[in-house]
Structure formats: structure tokens, C-alpha cells
Amino acid sequence: MKARYPHTLILPNFKAEVVDLMNSKWSRRRFIQTGALALPMIKVKSAGSIQTVTGRIPSKAMCKTLIHEHVLVDFIGADRISPDRWKKEDVILKVLPYLKELKQLGVDTFMECTPAHLGRDPALLKSLADQSGLQILTNTGYYGAVGNKYLPAWAFTETAEQLAQRWIDEFENGMERTGIKPGFIKIGVDPGRLSELHRKLIRAAGLTHLQTGLTICSHTGMAIPAFEQIEILSAMKVHPSAFVWTHAQNEPDHSMQIKAARSGTWISLDGVGWGDVKKYADNLQTLKVAGVLNRVLISHDAGWYKPGEPDGGSFIGYSRIFKELIPLLNTRGFRKKDISQLLETNPEKAFTIQVRKS
Numbered sequence: 353m354k355a356r357y358p359h360t361l362i363l364p365n366f367k368a369e370v371v372d373l374m375n376s377k378w379s380r381r382r383f384i385q386t387g388a389l390a391l392p393m394i395k396v397k398s399a400g401s402i403q404t405v406t407g408r409i410p411s412k413a414m415c416k417t418l419i420h421e422h423v424l425v426d427f428i429g430a431d432r433i434s435p436d437r438w439k440k441e442d443v444i445l446k447v448l449p450y451l452k453e454l455k456q457l458g459v460d461t462f463m464e465c466t467p468a469h470l471g472r473d474p475a476l477l478k479s480l481a482d483q484s485g486l487q488i489l490t491n492t493g494y495y496g497a498v499g500n501k502y503l504p505a506w507a508f509t510e511t512a513e514q515l516a517q518r519w520i521d522e523f524e525n526g527m528e529r530t531g532i533k534p535g536f537i538k539i540g541v542d543p544g545r546l547s548e549l550h551r552k553l554i555r556a557a558g559l560t561h562l563q564t565g566l567t568i569c570s571h572t573g574m575a576i577p578a579f580e581q582i583e584i585l586s587a588m589k590v591h592p593s594a595f596v597w598t599h600a601q602n603e604p605d606h607s608m609q610i611k612a613a614r615s616g617t618w619i620s621l622d623g624v625g626w627g628d629v630k631k632y633a634d635n636l637q638t639l640k641v642a643g644v645l646n647r648v649l650i651s652h653d654a655g656w657y658k659p660g661e662p663d664g665g666s667f668i669g670y671s672r673i674f675k676e677l678i679p680l681l682n683t684r685g686f687r688k689k690d691i692s693q694l695l696e697t698n699p700e701k702a703f704t705i706q707v708r709k710s
């Protein structure tokens with residue numbers, strides 16, 4: 353992608369990048385002589401960055417963002433999945449028009465939430481970012497939901513520390529030998545009380561957060577596992593604002609969403625692609641009245657190319673928020689600033705790379 357914010361000296365407000373620059377093109381003395389070192393020190397408190405598949409960019413450049421979408425998902429299972437189940441060219445042919453449509457709708461950033469062992473393909477996402485002009489983020493972590501069908505064998509035997517080390521390594525060195533780095537953590541748990549295995553996944557996510565500053569998105573749905581995960585993180589001194597309660601729309605008791613939001617947790621209402629739009633408007637209105645719209649994220653959870661089906665199967669586009677939900681919200685007193693809070697301000701705050709301790 354021709355990033356609008358290429359890696360230049362304007363943006364090294366993140367310590368690691370300053371070190372990178374000092375180690376590579378710049379000698380320390382030259383770096384200091386130019387005054388470049390002074391810049392990050394001035395800006396470090398006010399600005400941060402996000403990690404896209406094409407590189408690190410300032411969070412300010414994130415702009416209009418869909419925080420939970422899919423390009424490709426393969427539900428074949430961790431024991432049978434393999435990247436030769438799909439051809440990148442075929443996927444690009446199918447998905448690119450939908451991403452181009454998003455560009456036309458004014459979207460700048462697209463977060464791809466397909467985890468490893470379910471069809472995460474960093475190189476494919478990079479090609480799509482290059483060709484669409486969208487800033488695309490992908491993830492590290494493992495998905496335990498649906499009875500552990502998508503967990504690799506070692507997820508059952510390794511400790512939380514060992515799993516976290518694998519995810520931290522992806523953040524530091526890139527995924528699957530591509531050099532492409534994840535921009536957030538994605539895990540998944542089943543509804544109801546957390547199993548010991550899923551408690552381990554959230555602990556591994558917490559450890560990864562403390563080391564990398566990546567935000568944790570967890571496929572969760574209901575309130576019981578949401579609060580159990582928040583509690584486990586709190587015991588590790590990870591602040592609730594490092595946690596996104598993914599698929600929170602599945603919890604019918606909206607007072608639970610409000611309670612979590614007041615603790616700092618991000619509430620993700622992310623199934624607009626295939627849910628009842630009116631239900632989303634109702635839920636958003638409740639959260640607005642409660643004064644917690646500043647903790648809410650929205651997306652479609654739409655897409656996606658399905659390997660094994662002719663031409664990738666049926667596909668849900670990513671435009672319903674713009675074509676149906678926003679017009680409906682406008683009739684209910686939502687203002688421009690509310691919409692930009694949901695699609696711009698909140699995603700930037702939620703996904704800026706930063707360790708958040710309680």
C-alpha cells in the first residue's frame with residue numbers, strides 16, 4: 353500500500369521505532385544532531401501508533417475504521433487446515449471489489465479478525481492492502497470457541513507463558529516468516545463459565561498485552577465469560593481498557609454491557625452485517641443514554657471467502673453500517689460527532705499500541 357504515513361522521522365514517537373531507526377540508518381550522534389530524538393520526547397504522551405500489515409503508522413492516521421471484519425474464514429478445523437486450500441489470486445478477485453467499495457464510502461482502516469488456524473493469511477492481507485489502499489490490521493492469538501476445534505495441538509499442553517511467547521514472537525518478528533506483524537490479539541472462548549483451557553488463553557493474552565501493548569479482542573458473546581475474563585486480566589494488573597468484549601450484542605441484558613463499559617472495557621457490537629439493524633440502533637441508543645458511547649465499537653463481522661465452496665461461496669459486503677445503520681441512527685438523534693466517535697475516536701483509542709495497567 354502507498355501508506356499515507358510512510359515510516360519517516362515524523363512518526364517515531366514509539367520508543368521501539370526510535371531504537372530501530374537509531375540502529376539502522378542513523379548513527380546515534382547524527383540522530384541527536386538532527387534533533388529527531390527531541391521530537392518523540394515531546395510527542396510521546398499525546399500520540400501513539402498502530403501496526404498494520406504494511407507497517408507501523410500513527411494512530412491519528414487510523415481515521416474511519418471497521419474493527420471486526422473477515423476476508424477469509426476456513427472452518428475446516430486446526431487439524432486439517434492448510435494454506436493450499438485457497439488460491440490468493442482467487443480470493444483477491446472475489447474480495448477486492450468489496451474493499452474498494454469501502455474506500456469509496458470513506459473507510460480508511462479495516463481490521464481482519466480471522467485468527468491463526470482459521471485462515472489468517474498475512475501475505476494475502478498485505479496484497480489486498482496494497483491493491484485497495486485500505487490500512488489493514490491482522491492479529492495474533494488462538495481461538496478456543498466452538499469446543500476447541502480451531503486450537504493447534506500445542507495449545508492444549510503448553511503453559512500460558514509459552515503460548516504468550518509465541519504471540520509475542522509474532523509481534524516482534526512477524527508471522528509465518530512473512531515479516532508481517534499483528535496489530536491486535538484475537539482469542540475466542542465458549543459461552544458460560546470459562547474452562548481451564550480458556551482461562552489459560554485469556555492469561556496468555558494478558559501476558560502478551562503486558563509485553564507488547566496490543567489490545568485483546570476476545571470472541572465472547574455473553575456476559576458471564578466477559579466478566580470472568582475481565583477479572584482474570586484485573587488479577588494480572590491488566591486494565592479493562594485493554595480488553596474488547598467481542599460480540600457483546602449477543603448479551604440481551606444491556607445493563608451488563610453498561611457495567612463493563614463503566615469499568616473501561618470496550619463493548620463491541622460487531623454483527624451489523626447479518627443482524628437486525630433496528631436491534632443495533634436500539635442497543636446503541638441504550639448505551640448512549642447511559643453515557644457510555646465513548647466505550648463502544650461497531651462493525652459488520654461480514655465477508656468472507658470460504659475455501660472449499662465454489663467461487664468462495666456467498667459473500668456479505670461491508671457497507672450496511674453506512675447504508676442502513678447510520679441513516680437509522682440519524683433519525684434517532686445521533687449526531688455526526690456520535691458517529692465519528694463510534695467509527696474514528698473509539699477505534700483509535702482502543703487499538704493504539706500501549707500497555708494499560710490497572
Ligand SMILES: [Zn+2]
Pocket residue numbers: 420421422465653
Ligand atoms: Zn468475526
